[in-house]
Amino acid sequence: MSFTVAIDGPAAAGKGTVSRAVAAHFGLAHLDTGVLYRAVGKRVLAGEDPVAAACALRAEDLEVAGLRTPEVAQEASKVAAIPQVRAALVDFQRAFARRAGGAVLDGRDIGTVICPEAEAKLFVTASAERRAERRLKELVEAGHPASYENVLADVRARDARDTDRAEAPLRPAPGAVYIDTSELTIAAAVDRAIAAVAAARA
Ligand code: DC
Numbered sequence: 001m002s003f004t005v006a007i008d009g010p011a012a013a014g015k016g017t018v019s020r021a022v023a024a025h026f027g028l029a030h031l032d033t034g035v036l037y038r039a040v041g042k043r044v045l046a047g048e049d050p051v052a053a054a055c056a057l058r059a060e061d062l063e064v065a066g067l068r069t070p071e072v073a074q075e076a077s078k079v080a081a082i083p084q085v086r087a088a089l090v091d092f093q094r095a096f097a098r099r100a101g102g103a104v105l106d107g108r109d110i111g112t113v114i115c116p117e118a119e120a121k122l123f124v125t126a127s128a129e130r131r132a133e134r135r136l137k138e139l140v141e142a143g144h145p146a147s148y149e150n151v152l153a154d155v156r157a158r159d160a161r162d163t164d165r166a167e168a169p170l171r172p173a174p175g176a177v178y179i180d181t182s183e184l185t186i187a188a189a190v191d192r193a194i195a196a197v198a199a200a201r202a
Helices: 015-026 034-045 050-055 059-063 070-079 083-097 111-115 127-139 150-165 186-201
Strands: 004-008 030-031 104-107 120-125 177-180
Touching: 004 111, 004 186, 015 104, 015 120, 015 186, 030 034, 030 083, 034 050, 034 059, 034 070, 034 083, 050 070, 050 083, 050 111, 059 111, 070 150, 083 104, 083 111, 104 111, 111 120, 120 186, 127 150, 177 186
Parallel strands: 004 104, 004 120, 030 104, 120 177
Antiparallel strands: none
8 A cells, every 4th residue: 555755845954864764664665856856957967958858867867976966956956947847757756656565755846746645744844044054064074065154055045946936836735744853853853753654644
């Protein structure tokens, strides 16, 4: 039987960590849908047309190195505003969501557009400042030093683009459980998410 958990929220709010923990706890498959847009963005930075890149996306593209850089993140956010790019990625995400055994998908439009019928929906967010601090730490640890001001500006630019676009803008889905991680430890955010999903499965 399929069971879908839709987890949406802005960049660096802790969605990835929460999604992986929820998937592991309930034995569900996990898809980070941002990787699809990052893979398209990376191909565009290499000179491809965005729509052609989205239509030709292959599983191997999701595993290439260099998808986590700030340049690829910004390009992903730009290609994600193109309706034909989004349309090309819908079927793959919906098929994943309905796989036997259940799935967790995280992104920006999972509960609103991709799986409005998901059995559990969460919206995971945090203040832009807290998200920038966390992203800076990740970048430094991954060997991409940056300044806090630049990272905060990047977070805000991506928030604005992801929230203000006409097609599938970032919004909490109706009925989504709202988790603000600004003042929460990872463990506390994960506990809340697991409790919300457990309630939906009961
Ligand atoms: O979650 P992320 O930071 O890896 O996502 C990269 C970009 O991809 C993000 O800025 C917007 C876009 N995206 C989207 O539009 N819809 C999704 N479901 C996931 C990501």
